[in-house]
Amino acid sequence: MSENHDLRAAVAAGVLGAEEEHRALLHSVVAVARAIFAAKASSVFLLDEENDELVFEAVTGEGSESLLGQRIPSSTGIAGWVLVTRQPLVLEDVGNDPRFARDVAESTGYVPQGLMCVPLLHDEKALGVLNVLDRASQFTLEEMELLGLFANQAAIALDLLQRARRAHAVLAESGDDAEALARVAALLEGEHGIAGRKLLGALEELLRT
Amino acid sequence: MSSRPLPAWSLPAGRADDLRLPDQWPAQLTREWAWGDSAGEDVRVCILDSGVDAGHPLVGEIEQAVAVRVLEDDEVEVYEDDEGDLCGHGTACAGIVRSLAPSCRISSVRVLGAGFTGSGPALLGGLRWAVEQSFDVINMSLSTTKRQFAGILHELADTAYFRKTVLVASAHNMPVESYPWRFSSVISVGSHEEPDPRAYYYNPNPPVEFFARGVDVEVAWLGGGTIRCTGNSFATPHMTGVCALVLGKHRELTPFQLKSVLYLTAGNVGGGQ
Numbered sequence: 001m002s003e004n005h006d007l008r009a010a011v012a013a014g015v016l017g018a019e020e021e022h023r024a025l026l027h028s029v030v031a032v033a034r035a036i037f038a039a040k041a042s043s044v045f046l047l048d049e050e051n052d053e054l055v056f057e058a059v060t061g062e063g064s065e066s067l068l069g070q071r072i073p074s075s076t077g078i079a080g081w082v083l084v085t086r087q088p089l090v091l092e093d094v095g096n097d098p099r100f101a102r103d104v105a106e107s108t109g110y111v112p113q114g115l116m117c118v119p120l121l122h123d124e125k126a127l128g129v130l131n132v133l134d135r136a137s138q139f140t141l142e143e144m145e146l147l148g149l150f151a152n153q154a155a156i157a158l159d160l161l162q163r164a165r166r167a168h169a170v171l172a173e174s175g176d177d178a179e180a181l182a183r184v185a186a187l188l189e190g191e192h193g194i195a196g197r198k199l200l201g202a203l204e205e206l207l208r209t
Numbered sequence: 210m211s212s213r214p215l216p217a218w219s220l221p222a223g224r225a226d227d228l229r230l231p232d233q234w235p236a237q238l239t240r241e242w243a244w245g246d247s248a249g250e251d252v253r254v255c256i257l258d259s260g261v262d263a264g265h266p267l268v269g270e271i272e273q274a275v276a277v278r279v280l281e282d283d284e285v286e287v288y289e290d291d292e293g294d295l296c297g298h299g300t301a302c303a304g305i306v307r308s309l310a311p312s313c314r315i316s317s318v319r320v321l322g323a324g325f326t327g328s329g330p331a332l333l334g335g336l337r338w339a340v341e342q343s344f345d346v347i348n349m350s351l352s353t354t355k356r357q358f359a360g361i362l363h364e365l366a367d368t369a370y371f372r373k374t375v376l377v378a379s380a381h382n383m384p385v386e387s388y389p390w391r392f393s394s395v396i397s398v399g400s401h402e403e404p405d406p407r408a409y410y411y412n413p414n415p416p417v418e419f420f421a422r423g424v425d426v427e428v429a430w431l432g433g434g435t436i437r438c439t440g441n442s443f444a445t446p447h448m449t450g451v452c453a454l455v456l457g458k459h460r461e462l463t464p465f466q467l468k469s470v471l472y473l474t475a476g477n478v479g480g481g482q
Contacts (some may be wrong), residue, residue, distance in 0.1 A: 052324040074325035081296040085351030090439035148383035
């Protein structure tokens with residue numbers, strides 16, 4: 001996305017403070033995933049394309065929040081396979097795989113017996129993976145479909161988070177001018193919005209001449 | 210068939226006999242006809258995946274293992290692989306194929322491990338290499354959502370089809386567009402919930418063409434043991450195994466003919482006995 005586009009998005013959305021809201025949204029995603037599947041835990045890894053790594057972004061239930069921010073390779077292990085191949089996986093008895101147990105323990109602080117791992121796909125992008133750990137009942141194809149639908153929703157949330165982060169970065173790099181613009185854009189949504197937009201229109205015309 | 214070459218795009222008068230094919234087809238094509246007594250002898254199967262743990266007792270001997278490395282400008286290099294499986298999934302697929310077609314010859318092309326950003330070029334490079342090696346069957350339990358790769362993948366899938374290499378690809382069970390399973394030149398596979406590894410069904414509403422066992426499958430995994438898995442990516446090697454069985458008995462079949470045999474022997478079609 002171009003810098004101008006990001007700046008417009010940032011200004012239009014009035015994104016000041018969006019990071020916390022989106023973190024809350026991600027936390028809600030894992031909480032709902034855990035509830036839907038009556039699971040012991042749920043977590044989300046987000047792809048950091050620049051560093052080509054998966055980053056542990058949110059967890060609920062068993063597992064340690066202190067490990068948030070932990071990074072794992074983007075194309076090895078189960079999460080890497082799911083991300084790269086875009087295919088969801090359901091694995092049981094994963095404790096039989098010592099390497100897996102170690103990898104997961106290091107990244108989430110909890111070693112499950114069963115795991116559902118699904119890619120978070122939005123449009124043609126792969127944004128990360130959603131894990132649901134140790135659910136209560138036997139897995140069926142209907143549940144797989146439900147997980148796919150839910151992952152779709154989670155991917156949209158994740159995409160919003162990434163856009164907001166990019167917009168923040170653009171604003172930060174643009175300095176005070178962009179921040180002032182963002183504040184003005186936010187005010188345009190308020191009670192003086194119509195008058196403000198008229199004034200901006202007149203200003204634009206003046207600057208064009 | 211005559212050894213005289215035919216013009217590429219037409220059939221001259223009086224030369225239909227040059228195209229004569231075996232016409233001794235059974236009145237009803239059965240599984241006994243399709244693969245009875247076959248163990249997939251000498252059928253070359255390629256597992257395009259995360260690598261294969263060659264020492265695993267459920268996998269046995271691997272004929273060749275290579276990996277794909279991504280160089281500058283997305284150029285790729287195929288090299289001998291001594292790292293084995295970076296996930297467990299490729300080993301699982303190889304074990305499923307081996308359980309159905311014990312005498313087939315399995316090779317591994319590892320396309321995982323090049324980082325996420327290198328995964329698209331690695332997938333394309335690995336598939337291109339596998340098609341050039343003229344494997345009989347290529348198992349692809351993976352897909353890409355990147356449209357920039359769709360055209361090249363389509364071309365590779367068609368090239369494989371015309372070179373008599375059967376591409377068996379996992380369908381996606383999420384509401385997203387991905388490739389290559391949507392191409393008609395491949396055999397696309399989704400899951401059913403039955404425990405019979407040889408049960409498969411033809412889907413009259415493609416793009417998913419066949420359903421094979423993909424739920425709660427006990428599979429070979431890293432560390433020499435097994436785990437239980439669910440997903441279309443495990444249904445796919447079941448169809449790959451059946452393809453190897455059929456080709457072990459009927460080497461001459463083209464992908465079109467093989468797909469027809471799979472249709473006629475599907476559980477919901479007359480020849481499913």
